[in-house]
Amino acid sequence: MIKEIEYFLSGKINEECGVFGVFNVEDAAQLTYYGLHSLQHRGQEGAGIASSDGESIIREKGEGLVTEVFNTERIAKLPGNMSIGHVRYSTTGGGGIENVQPILVRSHTGDFVIAHNGNIVNAKELKMQLEAMGSIFHTTSDSEIIGHLIQREVGDFHEKILKALPKLEGAFSFLIMNNENLFVIRDKNGFRPLSMGKLEDGYVFSSESSAFEIVGADYIRGLKPGEVLKVSKDEIESFQYTDCTQDKMCSMEYIYFSRPDSSINGLNVHTSRRNCGAILAKESPVEADIVIGVPDSSLSSAMGYSDFSGIPYEMGLVKNRYVGRTFIKPNQHQRERGVKMKLSAMEAVVKDKRVVLVDDSIVRGTTSKHIIKLLKDAGAKEVHMRIASSPIISPCFYGVDTSTYNELISTRLSPKELGEYIGADSLAFLSNDGMIEGLGKNICLACFTGKYPTSMFSLLENLKK
Numbered sequence: 001m002i003k004e005i006e007y008f009l010s011g012k013i014n015e016e017c018g019v020f021g022v023f024n025v026e027d028a029a030q031l032t033y034y035g036l037h038s039l040q041h042r043g044q045e046g047a048g049i050a051s052s053d054g055e056s057i058i059r060e061k062g063e064g065l066v067t068e069v070f071n072t073e074r075i076a077k078l079p080g081n082m083s084i085g086h087v088r089y090s091t092t093g094g095g096g097i098e099n100v101q102p103i104l105v106r107s108h109t110g111d112f113v114i115a116h117n118g119n120i121v122n123a124k125e126l127k128m129q130l131e132a133m134g135s136i137f138h139t140t141s142d143s144e145i146i147g148h149l150i151q152r153e154v155g156d157f158h159e160k161i162l163k164a165l166p167k168l169e170g171a172f173s174f175l176i177m178n179n180e181n182l183f184v185i186r187d188k189n190g191f192r193p194l195s196m197g198k199l200e201d202g203y204v205f206s207s208e209s210s211a212f213e214i215v216g217a218d219y220i221r222g223l224k225p226g227e228v229l230k231v232s233k234d235e236i237e238s239f240q241y242t243d244c245t246q247d248k249m250c251s252m253e254y255i256y257f258s259r260p261d262s263s264i265n266g267l268n269v270h271t272s273r274r275n276c277g278a279i280l281a282k283e284s285p286v287e288a289d290i291v292i293g294v295p296d297s298s299l300s301s302a303m304g305y306s307d308f309s310g311i312p313y314e315m316g317l318v319k320n321r322y323v324g325r326t327f328i329k330p331n332q333h334q335r336e337r338g339v340k341m342k343l344s345a346m347e348a349v350v351k352d353k354r355v356v357l358v359d360d361s362i363v364r365g366t367t368s369k370h371i372i373k374l375l376k377d378a379g380a381k382e383v384h385m386r387i388a389s390s391p392i393i394s395p396c397f398y399g400v401d402t403s404t405y406n407e408l409i410s411t412r413l414s415p416k417e418l419g420e421y422i423g424a425d426s427l428a429f430l431s432n433d434g435m436i437e438g439l440g441k442n443i444c445l446a447c448f449t450g451k452y453p454t455s456m457f458s459l460l461e462n463l464k465k
């Protein structure tokens with residue numbers, strides 16, 4: 001229920017976890033804590049950190065925000081100079097403490113821990129096969145599958161990992177740590193970002209490069225699709241678990257999820273959004289007095305719209321950053337109040353103005369409708385909504401909670417009908433070509449096009465889960 005409330009309040013797509021790892025740096029768990037803190041926007045349901053002193057692996061985890069789960073005493077229980085951490089938003093498997101990561105695997109060949117960002121699309125078949133062979137699952141998360149697959153292989157630990165990975169389909173960035181090494185893994189389609197940085201004599205790894213700034217690390221590079229790094233005291237070895245790769249970074253990472261100070265595949269997220277806003281202004285101009293963005297993820301695209309159109313950029317909406325996550329109850333009246341609590345329209349800015357309102361996406365349309373009402377109640381003369389991405393017409397199977405096909409309002413309404421439904425004086429979306437122009441060719445656009453970059457068989461199986 002909490003998720004539904006938050007979903008309504010955000011009216012948005014939900015993030016899909018974040019991972020952070022440290023190798024060969026003193027107080028690794030403390031650094032991981034800071035890293036996870038900067039990835040908090042990617043998942044608020046649970047957080048966990050595991051560390052190793054070379055002899056044993058200790059893990060601490062809990063439900064809630066990083067600051068709710070960890071305090072000084074709890075971090076002090078995590079010694080060693082190797083650590084991995086995870087912030088969770090549950091996509092597959094649901095919530096509950098058992099699904100909070102890192103997952104700890106106790107094995108007679110040596111313990112290891114796993115942190116996973118993404119979604120395994122052939123999880124159902126793999127789980128059935130593994131259970132038929134005697135594997136016992138302790139969580140309902142798809143992330144546990146890789147642990148069982150690794151245990152069933154033979155060879156050195158890194159050989160086992162390399163043999164297990166080709167069995168997985170879908171989106172994954174993994175950090176896997178035993179008492180000797182850290183393994184850093186990105187899926188063959190490159191759906192989720194994963195970056196490497198240098199800190200003192202060691203290394204850090206993160207779902208988003210912005211976390212490096214927080215811990216004082218220097219960005220080195222992003223991992224390639226299908227790449228496996230084996231990080232040891234003496235060296236970093238790079239392997240490919242398959243040569244059959246493609247570069248299909250999730251476009252939503254640029255549009256909505258990632259922090260503006262992160263860079264993905266060499267493109268800064270703020271810059272990418274600003275590019276898309278400018279292209280949107282070129283494609284869908286309108287006569288207006290001011291351009292405003294919906295905080296926070298749409299501010300950069302609103303700036304881009306203003307850059308190209310010459311219409312002044314203004315701050316017309318203010319976000320209240322201290323709304324509790326669980327405070328609002330989900331009846332209609334309280335939902336409306338919830339949106340008001342989260343956002344305020346600035347009457348001094350919007351009154352008697354023709355406003356261009358830029359947002360990053362529309363999922364169900366409910367939030368857009370409320371924001372337009374807020375602006376009109378504050379005296380805006382006209383509100384022209386411009387969306388810095390295309391209509392979302394298909395669900396995501398790669399770890400992003402875009403909701404079901406029926407909930408996606410653009411599957412039912414044309415932009416004109418949707419504009420009328422949300423009370424806008426006009427509504428226009430960025431075209432698919434505009435997204436490619438702004439974000440580059442190497443992106444997944446499946447939720448905007450319905451053309452998925454992986455096999456349909458696994459996706460249909462996934463639907464039955």
Ligand code: SF4
Binds near residue numbers: 253400445
């Ligand atoms: S389907 Fe959409 S949300 Fe999912 S990975 Fe592709 S672009 Fe991202």
